[in-house]
């Protein structure tokens with residue numbers, strides 16, 4: 208079981224993602240738990256103002272520190288010891304290796320920024336780590352938090368149904384081989400014959416070779432990080448020879 212505590216100004220953004228398919232199943236089976244907290248509940252004053260103008264001027268509003276200090280402290284104290292993770296484009300980039308690391312933790316506290324970001328004092332004094340989902344900027348940390356939750360949840364044993372499999376997924380080492388389903392012919396385009404042959408060894412070899420072909424074409428950097436060995440080397444030679452002929 209892994210518990211996610213999510214601090215956000217927009218808890219509703221999570222509603223439909225949490226009540227459908229993978230994440231719904233994971234919660235129902237008690238494999239993950241997601242608790243949502245509205246940061247505005249800790250914002251004082253009649254309007255529960257959670258943002259303010261930046262000191263020194265400039266565009267955009269900044270998330271006020273006091274509601275975040277109070278919210279993070281309260282939530283952190285309500286469960287087992289856990290790091291406070293701020294979603295931020297400046298953070299460590301999420302990949303499958305990091306998702307696996309995170310999936311080993313019992314609890315994640317995810318803080319979603321909005322507007323121009325959070326007051327720096329929150330980052331300095333309360334945040335233990337920053338996590339980015341990629342080199343682009345979104346308007347808030349809610350979609351990134353959902354990305355983290357789903358990437359982590361599907362690694363917990365029992366979360367994926369029989370229809371899916373985490374083992375054959377594309378990362379971290381090789382891109383996944385192409386997948387086909389019925390019909391055998393679609394607008395004249397046929398499924399590769401070997402997949403219909405029932406010959407398990409030939410199918411295994413076909414899939415491995417196509418997985419290597421895709422990796423070579425789209426993500427050759429993965430071969431530097433995870434060098435090919437044995438059968439993979441032989442298949443890569445075949446692929447290169449075929450390309451030479453083509």
Ligand SMILES: C[S@@+](CC[C@H](N)C(=O)[O-])C[C@H]1O[C@@H](n2cnc3c(N)ncnc32)[C@H](O)[C@@H]1O
Pocket residue numbers: 293294295296297318319320321322323324325338339340341342343344345346347348349351
């Ligand atoms: C408009 S962004 C603020 C960006 C900030 N001014 C900066 O340049 O670092 C608002 C919030 O969206 C979230 N966010 C935006 N892009 C993200 C990304 N790639 N990964 C994770 N969180 C992101 C963060 O929580 C951030 O505080």
